[in-house]
Amino acid sequence: MSRDVLTIRELQARAVNVPMAMPLQTGGGSVSTAPLVLIDLLTEQGVTGRSYLFCYTPFALKPMLALLLELGDLLAGEVAAPDSLDRLLSRRFRLLGPQGITGMAASGIDMAAWDAQAIAAGQPLAQHLGGTLVAQSAYNSRGLGIAGAERVAEQATQLLEHGFQAIKVRLGYPDWRDDVAAVEAVRAAIPDSITLMSDFNQCLSVPEAVQRIAALRDTGLYWVEEPTRADDYAGCARIRAESPLPVQLGENCWGPHEMAKALAAGAADFFMPDVGKVGGVTGWLRAAGQAHGAAVPLSSHLYPEFSAHLLAVTPTAHYLEYVDWASPILQRPVEVRAGKVSPSALPGAGIAWDESAVAQYLVQ
Secondary structure: OOOOOOEEEEEEEEEEEEEEEEEEEEOOEEEEEEEEEEEEEEEOOOOEEEEEEEOOOHHHHHHHHHHHHHHHHHHOOOEOOHHHHHHHHHHHOOOOOOOHHHHHHHHHHHHHHHHHHHHHHOOEHHHHOOOOOOOEEEEEOOOOOOOOHHHHHHHHHHOOHHHOOEEEEEOOOOOHHHHHHHHHHHHHHOOOOOEEEEEOOOOOOHHHHHHHHHHOOOOOOOOEEOOOOOOOHHHHHHHHHHOOOOEEEOOOOOOHHHHHHHHHHOOOOEEOOOOOOOOHHHHHHHHHHHHHHHOOOEOOOOOHHHHHHHHOOOOOEOOEEEOOOOHHHEOOOOOEEOOEEOOOOOOEOOOOEOHHHHHHHEOO
């Protein structure tokens, strides 16, 4: 493949709404489908970089799609160099702000640009970033929503397929006793060797979080994720100071500057940036440097196709969060072997669309 400088010809974007095999009820709301925006960054040199964005709710698909297509007009003729694109989009969004769909759009473009660069170099993304194709320990995050102790206990054993050694349960029941019952039911249904994480999805006040985590002290949870509002770093730090269990945070850090604030506040023991929110590959690399400097373990949030490559070049790499939400529209979904996910050995991140499936789930 030519190593000529890549120039953006066109940005194409499509919206799909993909059914989920295991819909989730969380403390922050229900997730029954995977609303995705697919990005194709076409270059004059014939290389196409691809990425996608998980939009959480179908209502966000059309605004995200419209923004990306507008940005495509801005980017046409620009060099597909992630650092220069980051500066260009940062200037464009300075007054509007880097949060929400603007931050996600910039992240998706960055991911596609890095994919294109790695494809042009004929290298898997992890190798293009200076790493190797190391398999990453993963936890299965596909199920265990707020469904009652009996149901989550039944589902827990299903999540151990493909050799998973770690799974995650969602908490935030109206009654704290039901949180305890759900965790105890899952714990009783799985071998003692399995690591069990939990996630409150920001649904508690700070005092409630302190009380609930105290009640969960002896349940064997590995971490408690987002117990309160994710941007309340002082509140998270208070919870962490009083918590008998490690606190996980980071999926809602809008860029490495927000992660720096959270680290400075001592808001969590573990961090898990979201490549679709933290600034794409460029933002992730900056966040990984911050975590390295603070000696904080770094896990991923969603996007296993990209995250496997990024954790391979993360000094404090911890866990990859595995979901299969994009798998139905991918030619080569992520594979799990013995509870681990390896970066694709194909050039780039290894993303290619299954066009028949895309047509089936396309949102017009």
